[in-house]
Amino acid sequence: MTAEAIHLEEQVARFKERVQGLLPDGGNLDMCLTCGTCSGGCPASGLEGMDPRKFLRMVALGLDEEVLSTPWVWMCTQCERCMHACPMKINIPRLVYEARSNWPRDQRPRGIRESCDFHVQRGGAMGIPKEDWIFVVEDVLEEVRQNQPGWEKLQAPIDKKGTGYYLNQNSREPVTEPEEMVPLWKILHLAGVDWTYSSEMWGGENYCMFLGDDDAWAKIVATQSRIIDDLGCHTFIETE
Amino acid sequence: MQKFNIPHNWELRSIIEFYAKWIREGKLKVNSDWNVENIKFTVQDPCKLVRQSLGDWIAEELRFVVKAVVGEENFVDMVPNKSNNYCCGGGGGFLQNPYVEQRLAFGKIKFDQIMETGARYVIAPCHNCHSQIMELAEHYGGGFKVTHLWTLICLSLGILDENERLYLGDDLKECNLPAKKR
Ligand code: SF4
Ligand code: SF4
Numbered sequence: 110m111t112a113e114a115i116h117l118e119e120q121v122a123r124f125k126e127r128v129q130g131l132l133p134d135g136g137n138l139d140m141c142l143t144c145g146t147c148s149g150g151c152p153a154s155g156l157e158g159m160d161p162r163k164f165l166r167m168v169a170l171g172l173d174e175e176v177l178s179t180p181w182v183w184m185c186t187q188c189e190r191c192m193h194a195c196p197m198k199i200n201i202p203r204l205v206y207e208a209r210s211n212w213p214r215d216q217r218p219r220g221i222r223e224s225c226d227f228h229v230q231r232g233g234a235m236g237i238p239k240e241d242w243i244f245v246v247e248d249v250l251e252e253v254r255q256n257q258p259g260w261e262k263l264q265a266p267i268d269k270k271g272t273g274y275y276l277n278q279n280s281r282e283p284v285t286e287p288e289e290m291v292p293l294w295k296i297l298h299l300a301g302v303d304w305t306y307s308s309e310m311w312g313g314e315n316y317c318m319f320l321g322d323d324d325a326w327a328k329i330v331a332t333q334s335r336i337i338d339d340l341g342c343h344t345f346i347e348t349e
Numbered sequence: 350m351q352k353f354n355i356p357h358n359w360e361l362r363s364i365i366e367f368y369a370k371w372i373r374e375g376k377l378k379v380n381s382d383w384n385v386e387n388i389k390f391t392v393q394d395p396c397k398l399v400r401q402s403l404g405d406w407i408a409e410e411l412r413f414v415v416k417a418v419v420g421e422e423n424f425v426d427m428v429p430n431k432s433n434n435y436c437c438g439g440g441g442g443f444l445q446n447p448y449v450e451q452r453l454a455f456g457k458i459k460f461d462q463i464m465e466t467g468a469r470y471v472i473a474p475c476h477n478c479h480s481q482i483m484e485l486a487e488h489y490g491g492g493f494k495v496t497h498l499w500t501l502i503c504l505s506l507g508i509l510d511e512n513e514r515l516y517l518g519d520d521l522k523e524c525n526l527p528a529k530k531r
Contacts, residue, residue, distance in 0.1 A: 152435055152455045184451045186443050187435030188396040220445030257510055258528060275359065279476045288512045292499040293364075295508050300371040314476070319442030327353045333356045345361045349395070349475050 124173045128207050132200060138169050140197045147191035157181040161191045168204055182208045183218055187319075195323045209321030214271060224316035227326050232279030233312030243267055243308055245283040246259035246290070253291055265294050266305045268340065274304040277313035277333075279349060293348065294328055304346070307336045313349050363398060364475060368502065369410040372417050379505040381420030383525040390419045390501075391427055391460075391468035394434040395475035405431045414498065415472060418505045425466040435459055437473075439481025456485045461514060464491060469518070471495045479516075494518045 129135040147161040154160035159181040167176050187202040195201075209217065227236035237245075250265045266272065276297075282289045297304055310333040317325035337345055371377045386529075391397035392415050394400070399408045415423050427434060438455035459482065463471055471486075473479040473495050483495045495517040503509035504517075507525045514522055 150435075152438060152458045153451075156451045156454060179450065183441075183444065183446050184455065186396070186436045186438060186441035186455070188440060189401050190396070190402050190436060193400055193432060218442065218446035219402075220447070221442040224442075224445055240492075253510075259508075281476055286515055288510075289497070289500075289515060291513055292497070292503040292509060295366070295503055295506075296377065296499060298506075299414055299506070300367070300376045302367075316442060316445065319440075319445070327355075330353055331355050334355050334359075338357055342359050345359050346364050346367060347361055348364045349397070 110123075115254075124176055124208070124211070125168050128168070128204055131207070134202065136200050136203070137197050138165065138204075141165055141199060142196060144196065146194045146196065147199075150194050151185075151191050152188075153181070153185045156184045158329060161185070165201055165204065169329050177208055177211050179208075205218075206321055210323065212245055212321070214322070218265070221316050221320045224314070225320045225322055225325055228310075228312050228314070228316060231266075232310045233283075234268075234314045234316050235280040235284045237280070237284055239308055242283055242311060246306065249287045249290060250294075253294075260295070260327055261297075263294055263298055264304075265290070267308075267311075268308050269305040271341045272303040272305045273341075273343055274302055275337045275340060275345045276306055276348055277345070278306055278311055279313040280311075287295050305340060305342070307333075307340065310336055313347070356404060359408075363403065363407060365398070365407055365411050365414065365498075368414045368498065377502060377506065379502060381407055381418060381423065381505065383505060383507075384423055386520070387420070387423050388470065388520065389423050389466070389468040391413060391425050391466040391469045391478050392472045393427075393437060393474070393478045394431055395473075396436050396440055396480055397475065398429050399434070400432045408432065411498075416500070418501045419481050425468050427462045427466055430489060435462060435484070437478045437481045439475075439477035439479075444477055444480055452481070452484065453488050456481060458490070460485045460489045460491060463493060465524065469493055469520075472498055472501065474498050 126235060129138060145162055148154045151161050155315060157179055159179060182205045185205045189202050191199060191201050224234035228234045246265050253263055254261050310329060317329060372379055392411060395407050395469055397521055435458050437459045438452050443452045468469050471482050471493055473482055500516060508527055511526060
């Protein structure tokens with residue numbers, strides 16, 4: 110084999126090897142039985158002429174150019190149904206995630222990128238400033254206390270220390286349909302739960318994960334985690 | 350958290366687990382008396398909650414809550430369901446990327462699954478599912494509504510204000526309203 114051919118081979122196997130290095134036992138990428146169970150139950154099968162089995166096969170064969178450029182990776186929702194059904198438990202969504210991460214950041218879908226950036230900068234993916242988030246909660250709460258008999262003592266605290274329970278909030282409600290936050294507050298009230306939101310990193314969504322941006326994702330998780338610890342909460346109630 | 354190995358002193362729990370707990374403890378005295386018309390409901394299993402993290406037990410808790418609120422006989426499950434349920438197509442950032450046509454094609458399986466149940470309402474405990482399934486209903490002409498779980502819990506408790514009924518159809522706009530405003 111000429112030096113050039115060897116060099117080429119190293120090139121082609123790159124993505125596969127990189128992913129194998131990340132997965133326990135190399136992710137069984139060569140263990141595929143080609144049974145097609147994954148593709149049969151994947152709602153993204155057929156889009157862009159791709160399906161999970163085909164994607165895996167292309168990774169295994171080192172067809173990196175196509176693997177790393179197909180927009181199909183943005184159409185797989187990382188739902189993990191394929192892996193759940195696969196007899197070899199091959200982690201195809203992880204391959205898709207790594208392929209997403211490989212796209213130049215500025216070429217990844219803008220909507221996801223902006224939501225991620227907003228979340229890192231402002232604490233929620235819709236990008237409203239912290240003051241607005243606090244204002245909306247207080248405003249809606251006041252409205253309920255005044256207009257709904259029996260709810261004069263309803264609570265919706267932000268940054269209250271020592272409550273025990275921390276809640277996140279999907280950022281869609283405060284921005285587009287704030288009244289939709291109220292039913293959950295009422296439920297917590299009836300259950301007698303002492304809880305709090307936070308003024309920073311309060312959003313319940315995680316687009317940085319969808320963007321394939323590990324660093325931003327880690328930053329959000331670390332910040333939120335520190336906030337919950339600082340507030341002295343023992344439980345983070347995921348509201349999604 | 351596991352992925353990044355960040356040390357912390359709290360534990361992560363799902364609100365669904367607490368709904369079930371509070372109902373069992375009698376803190377949320379829900380019942381299905383309001384559903385005199387026997388309106389049918391189905392539920393979407395959010396991939397992130399069920400298949401990807403907690404598994405079938407949380408799917409069972411979710412069904413326990415739904416049945417307590419809408420009535421056992423008014424709940425119709427999708428096929429397949431729980432850990433085997435199909436993704437709706439709203440996750441993974443699909444709703445925020447430009448591939449709308451593909452997203453709707455992805456969701457056709459979910460749409461057909463819902464139509465098969467004959468339910469008038471789909472309960473979606475996740476926001477992405479909620480948006481996506483609403484769009485599917487509109488695009489393919491399903492005629493069903495998509496609602497949050499907290500809406501139905503409060504409806505059942507008689508504490509759901511008229512302003513908090515954005516996702517309910519006309520059939521439930523006036524059902525079990527709280528006592529009149531001052
Ligand atoms: S289900 Fe698993 S073993 Fe079967 S074709 Fe898909 S990846 Fe290969
Ligand atoms: S994770 Fe992706 S490839 Fe696997 S079933 Fe879901 S959409 Fe299909």
